[in-house]
Amino acid sequence: MSSFQAPKGVSEYFPPISEQFEYVRDQLLRTARLAGYSLIELPVFEDTEVFTRGVGESTDVVSKEMYTFEDRGGRSITLRPEGTAGVMRAVIEHNLDRGQLPVKLFYTGPFFRAERPQAGRYRQFYQVGIEAIGYNDPEIDVEVIAVADSAFKALGLKKYRLNITSLGDAQSRDAHRKDLVKYISTLKLDEATVSRAQLNPLRLFDDKRDEVKAAMAKAPLLLDYLSAQSKQHFEKVKVLLTDIGIAYEIKPTMVRGLDYYTGTTFEFDHEMLGAQSGIGGGGRYDGLMSSLGGADVSGIGFGLGVDRILMACQAENSLPSVINQIQLFIAPITETGKSHAFKLLAELRSSGITCDMAYGDRALKGAMKAADKSGAKYGLVIGDDEISSGRCELKLMSSGEVISSSLELSDLIKRIGNK
Template sequence: MKYERIKGTNDIFGPEISYWNFIETKARKTSELFGYGEIRTPIFESTELFIRSVGEETDIVQKEMYTFVDKGGRSLTLRPEGTAPTIRAFIENSMINSGLPQRFYYIGPMFRYERPQAGRLRQFHQFGVELVGSAEPSADAEVLQLAKAFLDSLNLRKYKIYVNSIGCQKCRAHYKSALKQYYAEHYEEICDDCKRRFETNLMRLLDCKKDFEIAQRAPKTLEYLCDDCKRHYDQFKSILVALKVSFEEDGNLVRGLDYYNRTVFEVKHELLGAQSTILAGGRYDGLCRELGGADIPALGFASGIERLLLAMKSEELQVPQQSQCDVYAVVLESNALVRAFEIATTLRNHGVVVVTEINSRPVKVQLKHANRLKALVAVIIGEDELSKGTVQVKDLVNQNQSEVEFEYASDYVLDLLRANGRKNQ
């Protein structure tokens, strides 16, 4: 029987891995430069965690979660997002005792049952950050500044930052009243999903792609902000201006999860079409309290790695390809294997990628495999070399070959790589 990968998942290998490693390395480095430390949470959590945090009436909970009952009769869910698990871990492990604010970042797989398409898979991967313990606009600015620094480190240029404020519970109530009145007048024109949202998740009406024109004419959240929320939003924007972080206001920008309040933002890439959002986030000041912890403000963002990869390729950005093989050790005699391993160990200690022949194959087959791996140098050890205490060193680029005494072989290979500018030892 031939097995195939599950729909909505991908195998990641070969040259593609270099893009993933590049993005993940930049995510770690940028986060750590801002003082954020890595956190790793389980891939599955209690289903109730996501219902309480994300919202029972959101599309994620209603349609998209991978939920199952384990042998103990507990309802578990593969994590659809990273914020709720991070806050759960913060509360459960009493991290507040280490002082506030605290800064976290994570990289890992998430799971949602959606229609697979470019940049949207059922198992996808996110890089995200969470800043726990500050209600100040400066925290919002820091998180967005980190997001921009990360995207710039990938050499992306064709993106735009959009910001908005959706207010607090107090001013949002007035806004929802105006929004409901507006959509009631257009109820017969909206799609079936929006008719459901009209009753259950009103602000998600603004995010509908089918009813885009109706959403564009809807009341704006900024028109209903209370004085505190307006002051917070204005200070946030003024810091961005001072930092020379370019942004545009989008009065229709909302987030799809219930826990968001006040500042929200998205970054869209102009070459990706319908799936253009490559990073999004905002403030979620009530989530810690909702999940059983203290009333601690927090905010963060998440970025889809698959989307970032598409954005990089759309801009034709290249990343350094990881070498599969710098040196190939050709073994022509079983007794030569230990000698080959000794040279390989010495070279690896100098950062050289060495592949040693472990099958008994003719020399032509071994050299053909070395070329397939794009090896730069071959070290050849056979019966004659063993008897003389030497090795053959072949430059596979220039096709030059020299016989070298065994004890000098590693240094000779290192010099050869340096001389050709192919390895900075």
């Protein structure tokens, strides 16, 4: 047994579970591509200030959960805890906002937070995210939500819920903040919570402690302070969601875990995941680009947790029973058959047919056992007789049914490719 193990709290995937992970991730990416989003490949570490300035110092992400270190040049570097701030940095650096708007981007990969590991909450986790930058438009808000909803439906998920709210514009938040700060000043809170509230009083709505939840139960809600423009925008979002058949619930106390959110904000929860029920969320972040030194351009996006979505699919048993099935497995039973099979593999693969063969010096029984374990759809044996006659017996591996008892080897590509 190896003395080395993966670091604690890492979500690690290997066959056969990795095939399910890949399937889930690819479905999430597929819906983004269908909506016209293009890939942006980001570094997994950034200048620490990208996150302290972009995500917000009052958040747990920045204050408690970032993996930050000093590189050899004395620069403070942080492993990315989320995707949006890095995307904004790239958009600014490469002037993407000066071209066609909206800029529509998707990304995927590992992210890192120094959390207490538990089911569905990892120190290294995987996300798929999209960002639509350039317009403060209710239709774009709903498009972003719909991309996620379409992906969940494509994965066969049914037991999830969309929660939405609006965090308003600057005018809305300023009016609300005055009354919220006044309300919080009447509460008996510990020093750390008071300091957190001074940075961003909305953070107290996100506090998980029962005593803080009880204290905030009668706090003024931002939804009641929306400016006329913000209210009109949010009303249009609700109408558009209804128009395209996406059910939602209003959650007035939702603030999300990052400080850059404004306007339309949303979360998806899955009822079968217990405490870690969130499978993704996002919102509008007007002002984020300007805070990072760019133009004052509007944007909205989401981050979907691939790990948790996979758990949700497993809980609902919604994944296909067979993923990435090998189409053909060849069992060579002579040395000449092995050489012939190896050459045949190259021809089949170049024609787009997924195939494999039994390696090593195996007799027929061992070769067929390998074929069974491969999960291939079809199997065939190649020995000296098959080579001399140029014909083979093609079997359906699931039942042992002979599809063809005398198929010419030269016709394999045509026969399997048509199945």
